[in-house]
Amino acid sequence: MKIALLGYGKMGKTIEKIALERQHEIVLKQSSTPIDKDALQEADVAIDFSIPEAAFTNITTCFQLGVPVISGTTGWLDQYEKACEIAQKENGKFIYASNFSLGVNLFFQLNAHLAELMANFSDYKINLEEIHHTEKKDAPSGTAITLAEGIIDKNENYSAWKYPANKANNSELPIEAKRIEDVKGTHKIAYSSTIDDIEIKHTAHTRDGFALGAVIAAEWLQKKTKTGIYSMKDVLHAFTAQ
Structure with a gap:
């Protein structure tokens, strides 16, 4: 799976480590704006752990380019409903969680x-x-x-x-x-x-639990054939239903 990392701070670097361990490829690592749309379009899924000021633009850009997106950025939820409306309009796939552990x-x-x-x-x-x-x-x-x-x-x-x-x-x-x-x-x-x-x-003892959960959610969402707004409850259900 090809992953775009939107936000390359401590969490982004931990996600990169976990993703590489699980045999995925990182095609974009970006903390600044605007996003490199050409590189983003190569991704099978984007994982956003950016900052509150950038999250909405990052997420909606992914929808517009047809890239499923996982977001763990907090502090921007006054725009969450609007982001979901755009996701539905663009037939996007989206998981937001306040915590992916x-x-x-x-x-x-x-x-x-x-x-x-x-x-x-x-x-x-x-x-x-x-x-x-x-x-x-x-x-x-x-x-x-x-x-x-x-x-x-x-x-x-x-x-x-x-x-x-x-x-x-x-x-x-x-x-x-x-x-x-x-x-x-x-x-x-x-x-x-x-x-x-x-x-x-x-x-939490390390950031690895958050990163692993985000990568597992990305794997789940990337394989999901149906577009829509999902949650970590949906991802966990896939485990408990086994």
């Missing part, structure tokens, strides 16, 4: 299941904490937002999430974001009462 996507499902179990126990107050490296530009993380939305969907006591956590009212799920040097990514959800605490936590 297979472990995190299993954690998303665990989080939703626990939220459903806890929905009727209002004595427990929920707090969501995320920790990332100091170079991460957006806060809270896209992964934390996805976790918060998963809880809100199952628990009618919360109508929205709030960052920073100390600004949350009783109907808002508080998110605390910390930035510590060289932390790959930690997310913790705590249910606390006066009697006890219940916690679930995911800790």
Whole structure:
């Protein structure tokens, strides 16, 4: 499979390593704009881990050129619906995920299941904490937002999430974001009462998990004959259905 890497920072370089290990070819490595469209057209799939300011243009350019695209860039989701409209208009294939780690996507499902179990126990107050490296530009993380939305969907006591956590009212799920040097990514959800605490936590030790998930998603999407908007749930289903 021929891959275009849109965004060649730490994540892009880790994706390149994983992709080469899985016998794929990198035909474009680009961090600047505008995109080299000639090189992009040679790709079977593009993987976008760029910056929020570039993501929408990167993604929609792929749609216009008929290149399936995987995006893990966060901080641009105010334009997500518009990107999906363009994908449908151009018969594109698209997966966006706030986190491509297979472990995190299993954690998303665990989080939703626990939220459903806890929905009727209002004595427990929920707090969501995320920790990332100091170079991460957006806060809270896209992964934390996805976790918060998963809880809100199952628990009618919360109508929205709030960052920073100390600004949350009783109907808002508080998110605390910390930035510590060289932390790959930690997310913790705590249910606390006066009697006890219940916690679930995911800790990433390296970037390899994110990169592997992105490459696996790209492999899955490239083989998908039907155009459309997909998610990591679709990719995971391919594993669990086996």
